[in-house]
Every structure is written in C-alpha cells, then in structure tokens.
Amino acid sequence: MKRYVKYCSQYPCNKTAIPGTAYCDEHQKPRAKKEADAFYLSTRWRRFRSWYLSRHPLCEMCQADGRLEPAVMVDHVVEIKDGGALTDEGNAQSLCRLCHQRKTADEKQKRHKQISSVILGS
C-alpha cells in the first residue's frame, strides 16, 4: 500500500482523492457543482438559452466542419463549475445532441488524463 493515497471525504464515496485535495474527481468543489445544477433550472438560464438559440440556430461544432445541423441545446464553453460566465454570449455555443455527447466524453477523458499525470508526477 502506498501511504499517500487518501480517500474521498464525500460519504459514502470510496474513490481515491486527488492529491492535495480532500475529494475525488467527481466530488471536487461539491458546492459549486450544486450551484451549477440549480442554475440550469433557473428562469435566467432558460431565457438566455432560447435567446441564444434564436441567434445561433445551427450546431456550431458541425458548422465549423462545414455541416448544417440544427442545434438542440446551448452549452457553456467553459463549464460553470470551472468558473465560466453564466449568461455571456462569448461563453456559450449551440450544439446538436451528437456534438454535445462527444464534448462531454472528451472532457471526462481530459480530466482523467490530468489526474493520472498528477498521480504519476508525485
């Protein structure tokens, strides 16, 4: 057993905590994540989302690849829990379902890589 391995403080999670913090990847900044979840249910977000979609009706990732795909959701470029602006046109992008799924999968992988390199580097 390696001594420096700590476990997540979020009961009843038994994942390894990220070195230097008390929580695992999933439970980092639990309060910020809660606030982000609440924000997505707010009127402010719903208004912004429909306003943004009316201005950007096509998926912006598909458009960059030369495809015309209607967007079904508005996504934050920098996630709220990472400190991104809430209702800033510059921090939003229209996405189709497929691109949103792809982006979410990419981000999970990226986070995983970051954590692996922290552990390997210590």
Ligand SMILES: [Zn+2]
């Ligand atoms: Zn945890």
Ligand SMILES: [Zn+2]
């Ligand atoms: Zn797309």
